[in-house]
Amino acid sequence: MASPIVIVLLVVIVLTVGAITGFFAVTVFRRINARRRYQRLDRERKVFREAVARVLAAPDLRLDEIRVSPREKIRWQALEDVLLDLIPKEEYRERVKEIFRQLGYIAYYENRLRRRSVIDRAAAIDRLGGMRSEASVEHLIRMLDSKNSELVSGAVRAITRIRSMEGLRAILERLPALRATHLIAQKLVEASLAKLGRDGAPVLLQHARGSEDPEMVALVLEVISNFEFPEALPFVIDRLRDGNPEVRAKAAKAFGKVDPRRAGPQAELLLPMLEDPVWYVRLQAAKTLGSMKHTPARAGVGRLLLDDKWQVRGTAATALVSIGEGVIDIFWQILKQNDRYANESICEEIGKTELIRRLIDNLAVPAAADHQKSREVLETMVSLRFTAQLEEAMASDPRPHVRSELARILEGPPAETPSERA
């Protein structure tokens, strides 16, 4: 009679050897099987590519040549791959959608939505979205009511790929509830809705107009700031005075994007926002004014160079450089204020842009209007130890007069190293 320890040993050995052998056998089998499968898949794709081209070239849809049953798994997949490759091309889209419907792909994947496995259902949702199946929108809307976040986020993406306005309305109606009950991230919804582009914008706008939910309005404003959409401008202007800072900031962003031509002359509407009590509203207003190159905003944006928040100071400096005109004057005035943080933001921005070149070039013409101001700006840069580019210019500039000016500027009072400054 073997001792218990021997029995345990034998059992463990047998199980382990069995598992290793089993895994090895499965691996080898999978490899052989996968190789055969992919070879056949490639062959079938080639055949279907030619057959589908003939079908699409014919005046009416005759599908006998490409009819295939879901039971013929490889052929089924090969044809699906070929058709999915064609669907992004606008000239084929409608016919390919019809082929998918007539060949039973849509019905097949809609059936899979009834499966228990979340992965199977999510994959089916993705396929229906890829096939742009408008007929499936109703099923997809039902998925929005699922308790599973994966299915919900998949359905949001699929509906936006299909570009169904009915589906979009369903998403928007459910959005507050979805955000409250699901781990469905704002970024995911924004990215999906943005993919709708202009097509979905009227529905989004209509929904936002009727909504009192600031999060919803902010989301819509964010989405419509991804493309031009002139009809939205009055709504965006209206929201610049919203009570919710998130909405105001998003409206300031959308203002410069939805209709740049009409918004340009009205850019002064953003000027009061430069004094908004909430920092990210000020930041966004400065950014938009900078991108619109709104010269009258120079003074207001210039004041933000002294803002408490470094993000606002940095954005203001960048915005002023974008505005360009008169910027040296603004920087010169602010640099006199002795606000170290603001001055450093300005110096960094000058160093990173072509402005440094302009300042150095101004030294070459003593009679130029900006000569003295440029010199003083450069002196301030030196006092804050922003000297690297000046030293380089002194070594490489071909103009002796400029070099001697730079030498005098660099001889200014000694300053600390970057780390000492920190």
Place this chain on the structure above:
Amino acid sequence: MKAFISTAIIGFNYLVAFYYGMINSVYTVLLSLALVVVLAHIQRIRYSAVREFRFSPETPPVSVLIPAYNESGVIVQAVTGALQLDYPSFELIVINDGSRDDTLEKLIDTFGLKRIDLAYRSLLKTKPVRGFYYSPERPNLLVIDKENGGKADALNCGINAAKSPYFASVDADSVLERDALIRLMAPISQSTLPVVACGGVVRVLNGTVVKDGIVQEIALPRDTLSMFQIVEYLRAFLFGRVGWDAVNGLLIVSGTFSLFSKAAVMAVGGYDTRNVTEDMELIVRLQRHYLTRRERYIIRFISDPICWSEAPESLKMLARQRRRWHLGLIQSIMKHRVMLFNPAFGRMGLFVAPYYLLFEVFGPVIEVFGYAAVLLALGLSLLSFEFFALYVLLAIFYGVFLSIIGVFLEEITYRRYPTWEHLFRLLTYALIENFGYRQLNSLWRFEATFLYIFGRRRWEVVEGKGRYLSRPR
């Protein structure tokens, strides 16, 4: 006296057998979880939202930090590769940590950088910064030159300069796959809970062909040591990390390639420059910080973002690396020992941290003494052959099983090694790594334990890397 010694040896043998039984049980649980999770993840990738995030202006910007110390041979490839990342908005910050070679000069020459000055604030204290280098032609590349202070110090400096809400740390002797960053960001984009850190997979670069900072061809190296490490990395990442992630119990994400919330890292004071494995220590500190404050957070590991990193090719360098890793593990666990067996830290305190103490910190000591005690007992006829066989089975045979499973997991999921030769070589090395290589590892870790006890807690530099990144092939 003789009876006492015999009893002690036999008692220790039972302890060792019990220890192996326990650790193998934990591994089995992790393995089962990993199998389920990885297979499901592979299926989910097919309909993942990553594709949408790739082109979305709403994807959060990321600062990619590459600390570099004497990386002249590899830095250009690493930066070239990182600049090609498929990500909508990122800045690349290379921190030259006082290199004594021409790392900085190579960067300046290759990328046409000019010295500029920045409004840099040392919110995390670091060694002094000597200068910043920038080019308007590549506005998302910034090089910081600073005095040498170690990797943690360099990363802290990079965090100070980073402008994005998230930063990724990447080693200079590594190359990222183009979609690695967007994949690593997926949990952050998809979760409404704050994701404070996220780790990706590190694979061994040795043997591959790298061109312009991108892995062009995957192959297996000729040398044995690299092969052992490939098997080891597959096992560690595909079932170890995935298993721990499944139970929300990560205490390590690899510093070679990981992503962090900048605000979270700033809140805990950045990387600890006194710890020789700054990556693990930071994760433990983040866990402790959030659990103490009872704030909601997640730390994730994702198995599809891939970073290829060079592994040491000599025993001497490998020994240095492994001693450092183990020393850092002990330092991290001891520094945060308040978490051990402490119900206030939930599963982290009651299960994960004790696991690391009992099986990872003490593991090599028990294993090395175990080998000695078992052989001694067998020599003194104090041990039956059955018990000896049980010991061998638990200590080695199950290790073979786990190594093979690591290869199997790779095979059924990502299958980056496609040929039959790759498969057979990986399986062969999975088998033989348990006879010598694993014991050698235990010995190095055992040494590290003594280094810790005797206070010799310094960073051992791994030299001679860069063969695969620097040499045109």
